[in-house]
Amino acid sequence: MTLHSLSLAQFRSWAKLDLHIDTRPMAFHGPNGAGKTNILEAISMLSPGRGLRGVQPADQARQGPDAGWRIRARIDESDVETGARPNASREVSIDGKAAPQIALGRLMRVIWLTPTMDRLWSDAPEVRRRFLDRITLSFLPAHAEETLTYDKAMRERNRLLRDQIADAGWYRAIEAQMAQSGAEITRNRQAAIAALITAQDGAATAFPAATLTLLAGEGHADDADPVSIAERLAAMRGRDMAAGRSLSGPHRADLGAHWGPQDMPAALSSTGEQKALLLSLILANARALQDESPVLLLDEVAAHLDADRRAALYDEITALPAQSFLTGTGAELFTDFGPRARLIEITRDGPGSIATERD
Numbered sequence: 376m377t378l379h380s381l382s383l384a385q386f387r388s389w390a391k392l393d394l395h396i397d398t399r400p401m402a403f404h405g406p407n408g409a410g411k412t413n414i415l416e417a418i419s420m421l422s423p424g425r426g427l428r429g430v431q432p433a434d435q436a437r438q439g440p441d442a443g444w445r446i447r448a449r450i451d452e453s454d455v456e457t458g459a460r461p462n463a464s465r466e467v468s469i470d471g472k473a474a475p476q477i478a479l480g481r482l483m484r485v486i487w488l489t490p491t492m493d494r495l496w497s498d499a500p501e502v503r504r505r506f507l508d509r510i511t512l513s514f515l516p517a518h519a520e521e522t523l524t525y526d527k528a529m530r531e532r533n534r535l536l537r538d539q540i541a542d543a544g545w546y547r548a549i550e551a552q553m554a555q556s557g558a559e560i561t562r563n564r565q566a567a568i569a570a571l572i573t574a575q576d577g578a579a580t581a582f583p584a585a586t587l588t589l590l591a592g593e594g595h596a597d598d599a600d601p602v603s604i605a606e607r608l609a610a611m612r613g614r615d616m617a618a619g620r621s622l623s624g625p626h627r628a629d630l631g632a633h634w635g636p637q638d639m640p641a642a643l644s645s646t647g648e649q650k651a652l653l654l655s656l657i658l659a660n661a662r663a664l665q666d667e668s669p670v671l672l673l674d675e676v677a678a679h680l681d682a683d684r685r686a687a688l689y690d691e692i693t694a695l696p697a698q699s700f701l702t703g704t705g706a707e708l709f710t711d712f713g714p715r716a717r718l719i720e721i722t723r724d725g726p727g728s729i730a731t732e733r734d
């Protein structure tokens with residue numbers, strides 16, 4: 376899939392922006408607060424969910440005129456539009472027809488790396504689980520439906536638990552649904568991890584490969600087996616009722632990562648090593664998706680790499696059949712690209728952002 380153009384209206388610092396996009400990496404440079412990340416965030420909104428900042432749609436509307444925001448894009452042969460009116464949820468249309476957000480995931484695969492992900496390995500399991508689910512979604516768009524089904528059933532079970540309802544029949548029906556979707560979610564995650572491992576193996580990359588494992592959050596039951604999940608949920612009803620929520624299941628899973636000759640847990644590695652590991656996974660994700668020609672968003676990644684790694688990153692992303700978008704404060708961060716990338720300077724004019732392309 377190819378992103379051909381992007382237009383923004385009233386999106387964060389952008390009153391208006393029209394970008395023609397080709398297959399070369401695009402590097403946005405300019406001072407802090409100029410509006411570079413806002414462009415990457417807009418591109419991330421061409422996938423299901425809340426985008427790379429994970430905020431409510433109302434926060435993305437440009438301050439001032441209360442008219443909502445709009446993003447238009449040409450993806451392959453389709454005209455895609457998304458946006459939100461004031462105080463309303465996000466809408467999506469494809470070729471003029473209203474579509475669910477999930478449809479975006481089938482149209483284009485978007486992967487991102489932002490500075491807020493730097494603490495991934497030392498953060499709570501939930502953060503790694505969301506990271507893994509996003510990667511899983513990039514391989515298997517149907518993962519979104521499965522997660523929604525599971526979450527709905529779990530909310531229902533939690534309501535019964537909180538209300539101290541003891542009717543075993545109700546629990547059985549809901550737990551059967553959780554077991555079915557939960558096992559599917561685990562299998563999807565396992566498949567995503569396997570795809571990442573394959574994409575790391577044998578790749579000529581300057582970034583370290585990791586040994587990845589899917590960790591069950593609680594107990595040692597097989598979360599890929601619906602019977603095992605259902606049995607555990609039934610056995611745990613008493614304890615879950617005391618807690619008022621479901622304490623075990625695929626919604627408690629975690630992503631483990633070890634690397635290097637000493638098989639070092641990622642959380643114990645240095646800041647720079649953790650960043651390199653993360654970048655390695657993101658590049659493996661893009662490599663594994665090359666048939667889909669994904670979109671790769673790298674926010675302020677260049678500034679944190681030494682010169683050799685930076686040059687290696689640019690070689691790798693230029694060779695990938697992906698469309699890449701990068702940000703950094705200075706144009707000098709991107710000189711190693713040479714003519715392989717398009718450099719676009721982003722500046723501020725009062726409250727609004729301006730984009731100027733260099734020849």
Ligand SMILES: Nc1ncnc2c1ncn2[C@@H]1O[C@H](COP(=O)(O)OP(=O)(O)OP(=O)(O)O)[C@@H](O)[C@H]1O
Pocket residue numbers: 386387388389405406407408409410411412413414434435436437438702703704721
């Ligand atoms: N809803 C909004 N309406 C108007 N301006 C906004 C809105 N949300 C954020 N901004 C402005 O956008 C700017 C931040 O933009 P962005 O994060 O894209 O900057 P950046 O160029 O990536 O900067 P940095 O190099 O510091 O990361 C800030 O000045 C902020 O005030």
